[in-house]
Amino acid sequence: MEETGTGTGTGNNGDAPPPVKRRRLLRGEEKRPGRGERYVPPPRKLNPGVSFGETHFAETCYYFEGGLRKVRPYHFDFQTYCKGRWVGKTLLHVFRTEFRAQPLDYYCAAARAGRLRLNEQPVRDLGVVLKNNDFLRNTMHRHEPPVTAQPIQILVENDEMVVVDKPSSLPVHPCGRFRHNTVIFILGKEHNLKELHTIHRLDRMTSGVLMFAKTAEVSKRIDEQVRQRQLEKEYVCRVLGEFPENEVTCEEPILVVSYKVGVCRVDPKGKPCKTVFQRLSYNGKTSVVKCFPYTGRTHQIRVHLQFLGYPIVNDPIYSMEAWGPNKGKGGEINKTDEELLRALVEEHRSKQSLSVLDISEEDLKPIMGSEECDRSGCCTKPVETEPMPADSCRPEDSEGQKEVEILSSLQNSDTRPQTHDTDSEGASSSGIRDGHSEEKDPLCEECKIVRQDPSPKELVMYLHALRYKGAEFEYSSKMPDWALEDWDEN
Incomplete structure (x- = not known):
């Protein structure tokens, strides 16, 4: 029996084709593309939250050199x-x-x-x-920047919490150019502490008490204490000058100047905050000060100390000459935000300490007012609105020759760079050490740059989280060496 369409009256006379019965798409099913269209598969279901396992930890390994912890590229x-x-x-x-x-x-x-x-x-x-x-x-x-080789000391570990004494220069979690050189990865790789929940964060250059929860329930419980202002925080720092003996309170609002560089300043349009300071000692040049932040604004202690005229001795941002002759005391900067950022970058460039800011060269270009980011002018040139063939990307002249050389070197390596032999001293140039290959990548510009390592001293800022106290816990670390009354900077 021949099937006929419904409602059209068509038979075998060819007056009209029978209607097509279209199947309804099931939930989650992707409509298949028509002829000549590109098919996009449905999205995969990803696990919520941040979790790192053995596959991530095995990407590379650490080695120690000149007082620094380094990651092989x-x-x-x-x-x-x-x-x-x-x-x-x-x-x-x-x-x-x-x-x-x-x-x-x-x-x-x-x-x-x-x-x-x-x-x-x-x-x-x-x-x-x-x-x-x-x-x-x-x-x-x-290529990850080096951090101090100082180990992470575990202060407390129980069924609910892990509390550590974080070294300076080490980010808490992966961000920017840091991944393996972070507290989260080092705890996972070297102490088998995984699936930790971040309760609070410390600036990369700040050391001291850092708490993690082992379960989401514990994290939520302490988060509630933070929101209810039940968490007491105590820091210690060393500042320039003779800090007043009496207790000092600063409640100046703080505004973020640049999230990319990580710069803030006091401004009436900023967020309200409060810090109380108490001097512990004075050695004729610098003072050791305890700090009690009642709010948790970005760089709050550092910005308030700068405003009061007593910046942290070796603060790589707020104790720089770029802020003016008084280093930003009283909020007197006399620069626009753009001028301030440029001055900070230039000062670090002159001291060859730009790595402390942890920003890429590409991020620097708009700050420094570069007319073009690269040959194609990706930041300033109008964007194409029509699809472009692949050949339209081909660099010309010397750049074209450079690309030919790159592609030629890749032909016999299945797009992966070749491994080089180790040198006699086992330095960080290239080779195979500890079972991991350190490779030179012909597409990687960073592989062609020889950067001077910072000294371990440059990676320590004199600001330390000394104590955190909640409704049912209190965790403290020992006083850092630079905060002792008889400490000698030399």
Whole structure:
């Protein structure tokens, strides 16, 4: 029996084709593309929250040199789903406007080398238009800055909490250029302490008491104490000058000048905050001061001390000449925010200590007023609105020759860089040590730069979290050496 359409009266006379019965899509099912359209698979279900396991810890390893903890360079996949603002834009547009850690020429070469994948398929045409749920994977060669070799001391560990004494220069969790050189990763890799919940954070350059919860329930319970202002915090620092003997309270509001550089200042438009200070000692040049922050604003203690005219002795931001002859005392800066940031960067450049700020060269360019970020002018040149063929990314003249050399070196290595032999002293140049290969990546500009390591002394700031007390706990660390009354800076 021949099936006929319904409601059309068509038979075998060919007057009209029978209607097509379309199947309804099931929940979560993706509509298949039409002919010539690019198919985007449905998104994968990702585990909520931040969790690091053995696969992450095995990416690279540590070694110690010159009083520093270092991480061997390693390859890492940056992964992200297409954001709403990217839909309908070309991949070229996204790299130009949002992925500025590398110049555009790098991404062009990386695409041809197979380092860029869209929905797990190599993508060589940066003119491809992104769709909702597109999954982008970008393999990069990571170089992490060194941190102090001072170990993380575990103060308390029980069924609910892990409390450590954090060294200066070490971030709490992965951020910016730091991943393995962080408290979270070191505790996981060296102490088998995993799935920890961050209760509070300390600035990278601040040392001292740092608490983690082992369960979400404990974390929520202490978070509630923080919101109810039931958590007592006590810090100690060493500041320039003779701090007043009487108790000093500062309630100046604080405004963030730059999240990228990490700079704040006192400003009436800022957020309200309060810090109480008590002097412990004075040695004729510097004072040791206890600090009791009643709020938790970014850089609160450091900014308030600067405003009072007693900045922390070796503060890499708030004790710099860039703030003016009085180093920002009383909020007198006499610079715009842009001028201040440029002056801070220039001062660190002159002292060859720019690494302390932890910002990339690409982030520096808009601060320093560079006319072009790279050959393609990714920050200033208008973005293309039409899909572009892959060849449109090809650099010309000397840059084109450079790319030819890069691609040639990749042909026999399956897009992964070759491993070099170790040197006689086991230094950090390249080679295989401790079972891990330290590689030179022909696409990586950082591999071609020889950077001077900071000294361990440069990585210590004289600000320390001494005590944290809650409704049912109290954790303290010992007084740091630089806070002792008989301490000699020399």
